[in-house]
Amino acid sequence: MKRIFSGVQPSGDLHLGNYLGAIRRFVDLQADNDCIYCVVDLHAITVWQDPAELRQRTREVTAGYLAAGIDPKKSIIFNQSQVAAHAELAWVFNCVTRLGWLNRMTQFKDKAGKNREKASSGLYVYPNLMAADILVYKGTHVPVGEDQKQHLELTRDIAQKFNNDFGVEYFPIVEPLIQGAAPRVMSLRDGTKKMSSSDPSDAARINMTDDADAVAKKVRRATSDAELLPDPSVIGPDGQFTAEFRQSRPEAANLLTIFAALSGQTLADTVGAFEGKGFADFKKEMTDVAVAALGPMGAEMKRMVEDPSHVDSVLRDGAERARALADPILAEVYDIVGFLRP
Numbered sequence: 208m209k210r211i212f213s214g215v216q217p218s219g220d221l222h223l224g225n226y227l228g229a230i231r232r233f234v235d236l237q238a239d240n241d242c243i244y245c246v247v248d249l250h251a252i253t254v255w256q257d258p259a260e261l262r263q264r265t266r267e268v269t270a271g272y273l274a275a276g277i278d279p280k281k282s283i284i285f286n287q288s289q290v291a292a293h294a295e296l297a298w299v300f301n302c303v304t305r306l307g308w309l310n311r312m313t314q315f316k317d318k319a320g321k322n323r324e325k326a327s328s329g330l331y332v333y334p335n336l337m338a339a340d341i342l343v344y345k346g347t348h349v350p351v352g353e354d355q356k357q358h359l360e361l362t363r364d365i366a367q368k369f370n371n372d373f374g375v376e377y378f379p380i381v382e383p384l385i386q387g388a389a390p391r392v393m394s395l396r397d398g399t400k401k402m403s404s405s406d407p408s409d410a411a412r413i414n415m416t417d418d419a420d421a422v423a424k425k426v427r428r429a430t431s432d433a434e435l436l437p438d439p440s441v442i443g444p445d446g447q448f449t450a451e452f453r454q455s456r457p458e459a460a461n462l463l464t465i466f467a468a469l470s471g472q473t474l475a476d477t478v479g480a481f482e483g484k485g486f487a488d489f490k491k492e493m494t495d496v497a498v499a500a501l502g503p504m505g506a507e508m509k510r511m512v513e514d515p516s517h518v519d520s521v522l523r524d525g526a527e528r529a530r531a532l533a534d535p536i537l538a539e540v541y542d543i544v545g546f547l548r549p
């Protein structure tokens with residue numbers, strides 16, 4: 208059985224990118240695997256978080272997991288700060304990872320922006336904590352969006368270096384699970400930028416808790432182009448849009464991909480259905496599909512956050528179960544490293 212680990216930061220509104228790139232896949236993986244899903248609050252504080260909002264968003268992400276269909280009896284759901292082994296293993300990995308590896312991480316460059324001197328050191332070593340999150344459970348497979356590919360490659364390098372340094376075959380070499388209908392959902396305002404919770408424009412993303420009016424407005428205002436919708440020749444042999452189409456019409460590619468992913472159709476069926484039509488017709492149908500997919504989930508999330516007793520008890524129980532798995536692994540790592548346990 209595969210051991211799946213993944214997480215979402217409680218640092219902004221959960222959006223369609225988080226849902227299609229990650230959370231929806233978490234749900235599918237539960238059936239045949241041993242799954243651990245974390246709300247990664249330690250990662251969230253690598254950039255400033257208001258303490259009251261952080262607590263609220265931790266509950267919101269948990270509610271998002273539950274409303275999307277993650278079953279807390281089958282899967283472990285908890286918040287990262289409650290299992291100290293994550294931070295403890297991250298320290299060991301801070302001493303394994305080479306600075307040169309971290310210097311290549313594009314997410315640090317993007318998030319730190321021009322004023323790198325002002326970025327937190329936590330943001331810089333974020334990938335070491337992410338490796339610890341996964342390896343403290345000896346996770347083997349990690350479902351993430353495409354933006355996390357580089358961090359997962361680093362996790363593999365860290366595991367390999369640890370094993371080599373200490374002459375052990377201890378940590379597994381994790382496999383990313385990046386495939387899926389929409390591994391990279393782009394902004395509704397700019398088809399070349401990832402949909403992201405830190406985009407200052409709320410119109411750039413559809414949030415999981417947006418109501419029908421908000422979804423309709425955002426879809427209507429989504430950037431499109433002046434051409435009609437394409438014919439199926441823009442789909443390659445792998446069933447995805449050709450690179451040429453994505454480059455020349457990024458917004459059309461993004462909206463059609465979102466439509467297909469939300470409706471459960473193949474891209475070919477979606478493109479076939481709208482071939483030669485204008486964006487106005489398409490956007491009306493896209494609104495219906497998005498509201499049908501997200502509406503019930505958003506309502507359920509709001510209900511769970513208003514009365515958080517269920518969410519809190521899921522997190523408490525999950526943390527206990529996570530500690531029971533992580534603590535013995537951390538103890539073995541400490542022995543391998545040579546820490547005396549008098």
Ligand code: AQP
Binds near residue numbers: 219228351
């Ligand atoms: N646009 C996206 N398309 C596909 N997958 C995405 N994910 C995020 N955005 C997209 C996936 O969602 C999971 C959780 O992401 P996260 O919140 O831990 O971190 P993030 O990638 O930094 O998310 P945001 O919203 O984009 O935050 P900011 O604005 O802080 O950068 C991950 O599996 C991620 O791949």
